[in-house]
Amino acid sequence: MDTSLKTETTARLAIADSNEAAQQNLEHRTGTSIEAIKQAFLENLFFVQGKPVALATKHDYYMALAHLVRDRMLYRWNGTAESYTQDRCRTVCYLSAEFLMGPHLGNNLINMGIYDQVKAAMEELGLDFEDLLAQEVEPGLGNGGLGRLAACYLDSMASLEVPSLGYGIRYEFGIFEQGISQGWQIERTDKWLRHGNPWEVARPEWATEVMFGGHTESYTDAAGDYRVRWVPSQEVLGTPYDTPILGYQVDTANTLRLWKAEAIESFDFEVFNQGDYYGAVEEKVSSENLTKVLYPNDETLAGKRLRLKQQFFFVSCSLQDMFRILKGQTIPVEEFHEKFSIQLNDTHPAIASAELMRLLVDEYHLDWNIAWEITQQAMAYTNHTLLPEALEKWPISLFGSLLPRHLEIIYEINTRFLELVRMRFPKDSARLERMSLIDESGERYVRMANLACVSSHTINGVAKLHSELLKQTVLKDFYELFPEKFCNMTNGVTPRRWIALSNPRLTKMVTEKIGEGWLKELEKTKQLESLATDSGFQDEWHEMKSAAKRELAGRIHQQFGVLVDPTSMFDVQVKRIHEYKRQHLNALHIVTLYSQLKQNPQMEILPRTFIFGGKAAPGYHMAKLMIKLITSVGEMANKDPDLRNQLRVIFLPNYNVTNSQRVYPASDLSEQISTAGKEASGTGNMKFAMNGALTIGTLDGANVEIRDAVGAENFFLFGLTADEVAKMKFEGYTPRDYYLGNPYLKDAIDLIASGHFSHGDGSLFQPLLDKLLYQDPFMLLADYQAYVDCQRTVSKAYQDQRRWLEMSILNASRMGYFSSDRSVQEYCQRIWKVSPAPVDIDRYIKVSGRFGGELSCKLH
Numbered sequence: 001m002d003t004s005l006k007t008e009t010t011a012r013l014a015i016a017d018s019n020e021a022a023q024q025n026l027e028h029r030t031g032t033s034i035e036a037i038k039q040a041f042l043e044n045l046f047f048v049q050g051k052p053v054a055l056a057t058k059h060d061y062y063m064a065l066a067h068l069v070r071d072r073m074l075y076r077w078n079g080t081a082e083s084y085t086q087d088r089c090r091t092v093c094y095l096s097a098e099f100l101m102g103p104h105l106g107n108n109l110i111n112m113g114i115y116d117q118v119k120a121a122m123e124e125l126g127l128d129f130e131d132l133l134a135q136e137v138e139p140g141l142g143n144g145g146l147g148r149l150a151a152c153y154l155d156s157m158a159s160l161e162v163p164s165l166g167y168g169i170r171y172e173f174g175i176f177e178q179g180i181s182q183g184w185q186i187e188r189t190d191k192w193l194r195h196g197n198p199w200e201v202a203r204p205e206w207a208t209e210v211m212f213g214g215h216t217e218s219y220t221d222a223a224g225d226y227r228v229r230w231v232p233s234q235e236v237l238g239t240p241y242d243t244p245i246l247g248y249q250v251d252t253a254n255t256l257r258l259w260k261a262e263a264i265e266s267f268d269f270e271v272f273n274q275g276d277y278y279g280a281v282e283e284k285v286s287s288e289n290l291t292k293v294l295y296p297n298d299e300t301l302a303g304k305r306l307r308l309k310q311q312f313f314f315v316s317c318s319l320q321d322m323f324r325i326l327k328g329q330t331i332p333v334e335e336f337h338e339k340f341s342i343q344l345n346d347t348h349p350a351i352a353s354a355e356l357m358r359l360l361v362d363e364y365h366l367d368w369n370i371a372w373e374i375t376q377q378a379m380a381y382t383n384h385t386l387l388p389e390a391l392e393k394w395p396i397s398l399f400g401s402l403l404p405r406h407l408e409i410i411y412e413i414n415t416r417f418l419e420l421v422r423m424r425f426p427k428d429s430a431r432l433e434r435m436s437l438i439d440e441s442g443e444r445y446v447r448m449a450n451l452a453c454v455s456s457h458t459i460n461g462v463a464k465l466h467s468e469l470l471k472q473t474v475l476k477d478f479y480e481l482f483p484e485k486f487c488n489m490t491n492g493v494t495p496r497r498w499i500a501l502s503n504p505r506l507t508k509m510v511t512e513k514i515g516e517g518w519l520k521e522l523e524k525t526k527q528l529e530s531l532a533t534d535s536g537f538q539d540e541w542h543e544m545k546s547a548a549k550r551e552l553a554g555r556i557h558q559q560f561g562v563l564v565d566p567t568s569m570f571d572v573q574v575k576r577i578h579e580y581k582r583q584h585l586n587a588l589h590i591v592t593l594y595s596q597l598k599q600n601p602q603m604e605i606l607p608r609t610f611i612f613g614g615k616a617a618p619g620y621h622m623a624k625l626m627i628k629l630i631t632s633v634g635e636m637a638n639k640d641p642d643l644r645n646q647l648r649v650i651f652l653p654n655y656n657v658t659n660s661q662r663v664y665p666a667s668d669l670s671e672q673i674s675t676a677g678k679e680a681s682g683t684g685n686m687k688f689a690m691n692g693a694l695t696i697g698t699l700d701g702a703n704v705e706i707r708d709a710v711g712a713e714n715f716f717l718f719g720l721t722a723d724e725v726a727k728m729k730f731e732g733y734t735p736r737d738y739y740l741g742n743p744y745l746k747d748a749i750d751l752i753a754s755g756h757f758s759h760g761d762g763s764l765f766q767p768l769l770d771k772l773l774y775q776d777p778f779m780l781l782a783d784y785q786a787y788v789d790c791q792r793t794v795s796k797a798y799q800d801q802r803r804w805l806e807m808s809i810l811n812a813s814r815m816g817y818f819s820s821d822r823s824v825q826e827y828c829q830r831i832w833k834v835s836p837a838p839v840d841i842d843r844y845i846k847v848s849g850r851f852g853g854e855l856s857c858k859l860h
């Protein structure tokens with residue numbers, strides 16, 4: 001440093017230290033006292049929103065608040081980036097086509113530990129804090145469990161100080177907004193970006209180019225080696241948008257990096273000058289279409305060209321970004337797998353292995369075998385479903401036309417792989433056919449799950465049962481070849497969002513009893529067990545639940561004009577609508593109760609409020625008909641005086657993260673009633689139990705482990721097991737026999753078929769009933785009686801309020817295992833081999849200066 005610069009620096013530092021105004025200036029951006037927050041809020045309203053108070057809308061208030069919160073995250077965010085760069089930390093790259101983050105504001109306040117100050121500051125300014133939080137339009141960049149799991153894992157990785165990057169797609173339109181019109185689902189576009197997104201920062205300087213189409217050519221390089229290059233027909237620019245992911249009560253703030261597609265040249269002057277005005281922006285329009293919209297499918301494959309383009313686009317951007325990071329940290333490409341551990345969240349990003357091979361072999365000129373070693377050591381694959389219709393495969397013609405080089409690479413991987421299979425299992429051509437990366441049974445396809453299995457060092461399922469079934473069914477051949485690759489990672493959910501943010505009453509109660517710290521170590525809630533029979537604590541617990549139920553009842557009344565009794569049992573099923581999840585089994589039970597009450601108006605039953613919520617994929621007609629059935633039963637039941645208010649059926653529209661946070665705390669009974677063997681894990685089941693709801697459920701997914709954890713006596717189990725389901729199907733299942741043999745079931749089905757719930761239209765629900773009577777792939781009729789009996793047991797249990805409260809407390813206090821912190825720790829040890837790298841912000845500020853060196857030295 002020359003002397004003049006040194007003098008200048010010293011002078012600047014001196015000024016900064018002594019200058020009161022400068023100090024205050026920083027206080028406005030980082031201070032967390034109530035005064036500082038109020039001041040920053042008013043300033044943001046003026047300087048960021050550009051509004052005088054008189055003209056400010058609620059949304060302006062939200063933006064002013066969001067910006068002041070973001071300011072307060074920036075030391076941590078920049079400090080984390082700098083610390084990871086300096087220490088060249090091993091990093092988890094979580095590749096996921098979906099991140100269902102939910103609203104950021106409240107979560108950031110919780111994790112930063114300034115929730116109470118901010119609430120107080122807003123209230124002192126005369127603003128309704130809840131109302132402010134409610135202004136945030138959540139980024140619905142996912143369909144359901146898979147996307148939400150990715151979000152919970154980001155929260156846990158940051159909270160555990162694990163260096164990580166979430167990589168995904170910045171969809172302009174997320175999951176559609178669901179409305180209900182005359183009982184049917186209607187879909188509206190989700191314009192979540194319309195009013196701007198205060199949580200993201202665009203990084204156009206790190207944009208990458210992605211190629212599509214064209215052909216490949218071979219050539220000989222200067223060293224005389226045979227090489228292949230890809231000559232694409234289209235190139236698109238990917239711009240990263242970064243969102244900070246703050247850990248809970250730590251200085252770590254990791255990054256979620258979502259890619260937006262843009263045209264490389266957004267305006268073609270030549271074309272414009274020829275008078276073709278539309279043509280001049282055509283490339284822009286077609287490139288941007290790539291990240292326009294999230295495919296609203298859950299569990300089923302879309303099979304569309306655009307979908308494959310989206311997958312390749314975000315994977316290619318992300319891998320190139322990793323190479324940029326390597327370069328920045330002067331790490332040789334041969335050490336790629338030591339720097340990065342890549343997790344493939346389902347098969348959506350599975351093309352990553354072919355793209356990494358292309359980059360290593362074609363661009364970095366590594367030997368194939370070395371490149372393959374690196375690829376395999378870098379990748380791990382999580383499977384999220386056993387449903388065969390969800391296994392992604394792409395027609396060869398489509399694949400080859402979009403990704404000609406990748407198809408060649410996949411053929412090469414396949415040739416070598418099948419050689420290995422042939423050696424291990426000689427003369428087993430059926431096995432070769434099943435394991436091939438190419439399905440050749442009819443039209444030829446690329447099988448993405450096979451590609452993921454072959455290219456990954458570890459393959460995991462998401463609950464014990466699911467991981468076992470994977471080995472026995474869909475991935476059996478791969479298990480027999482690579483048993484050491486397989487493991488189980490039972491899902492978890494973050495207690496910060498699903499308890500602290502969703503249920504402040506419960507949070508306060510628990511902290512009063514067992515002190516701080518349990519939100520970081522959820523196992524600590526075990527200490528509440530001893531209070532489960534304490535009548536004082538039970539009373540408090542009861543009041544906590546009742547208050548949440550009154551709140552939800554208030555919303556329901558406001559929204560639909562339906563009065564529900566908060567003292568009735570809230571029996572809740574919220575999740576995507578799908579036949580395997582069996583919302584229609586729940587509906588059959590309601591119809592049974594309804595019918596009994598109609599036939600015997602004197603009958604006393606336990607008053608229940610049945611609450612449903614969930615979206616149906618727009619092209620999934622049966623799921624849409626299931627919604628119509630529920631709303632139709634509700635329409636009849638809610639107004640019928642014969643029922644004497646003993647039954648209410650509510651369908652909450654637009655189930656999303658925001659709405660779900662209001663539902664879990666208010667639930668008494670959690671419906672987890674999928675056909676055994678079909679639900680990979682479920683994570684809603686965990687959120688309910690953490691909030692003190694009891695589960696009625698089958699032995700499916702994580703229900704099995706939840707039941708083990710909370711105790712069989714605190715769980716309402718019913719139904720066939722996965723083995724029994726398989727056996728029954730194998731032996732031949734005739735659902736009609738159950739219908740004919742069970743008068744209650746027959747009565748319920750006949751009542752629906754009669755048109756009673758559909759204004760006399762007997763044909764409306766016929767497709768649904770026919771499917772049950774003649775196919776019933778999800779065994780509703782076989783499980784019906786067991787379910788109805790179990791519901792009777794539930795009603796009886798609820799009437800003994802003391803016993804119910806004890807069970808509820810025990811459920812909540814035994815859920816420690818299901819924190820996503822535990823899951824992420826297991827991933828770190830078993831799969832990622834990544835250790836925490838704590839960030840110390842005070843040290844960082846001392847060493848690098850308040851602005852990471854920028855004010856204390858001259859910029860380059």
Ligand code: NBG
Nearest residue numbers: 145146384462679680681682683
């Ligand atoms: C879903 C499963 C759920 C599971 C989540 C997260 C897909 C493909 N799968 O049971 O259905 O909880 O993944 O693992 O969305």
